[in-house]
Amino acid sequence: MEKSFSEKKFASLIQRTLLAGVFLSALLLFAGFAFTVSGAPAGTTLLRAGILALLLTPAARVMMLIYGYWRGGEHYFALASFVVLALLGLSILV
Numbered sequence: 657m658e659k660s661f662s663e664k665k666f667a668s669l670i671q672r673t674l675l676a677g678v679f680l681s682a683l684l685l686f687a688g689f690a691f692t693v694s695g696a697p698a699g700t701t702l703l704r705a706g707i708l709a710l711l712l713t714p715a716a717r718v719m720m721l722i723y724g725y726w727r728g729g730e731h732y733f734a735l736a737s738f739v740v741l742a743l744l745g746l747s748i749l750v
Contacts, residue, residue, distance in 0.1 A: 663728075666724040666728065669720055669723075669724060670717060673713075673716050673717055673720045674713060674717055677709060677712065677713030678710070678713060680709045681707075681709040681713065682706070684702050684703075684705045684706030684709055685702075685703060685706035685707070685710075687702050688701070688702030688703035688706055689703065715741065718740050718741045718744065719741060721733075722734050722738055722741065725737060
């Protein structure tokens with residue numbers, strides 16, 4: 657990888673992406689559960705949004721992998737990650 661984009665920065669980027677996805681999902685699920693218990697109609701929407709955020713977290717990780725590999729000059733791995741992302745997208749449609 658290039659000196660301006662080290663493997664340590666790359667790993668940190670992936671870690672922050674996964675943590676953000678999990679925390680966002682947990683926040684939405686907790687809020688949705690609280691609203692559902694209180695009887696508010698927004699609870700179901702928040703629960704669905706939390707599950708969607710949890711499902712999209714791996715796709716966000718793969719997008720960060722594509723970015724990191726491309727920026728690091730590892731175009732073969734970026735292409736392989738793009739194929740994985742396309743398969744994830746295709747599995748959503750099917």
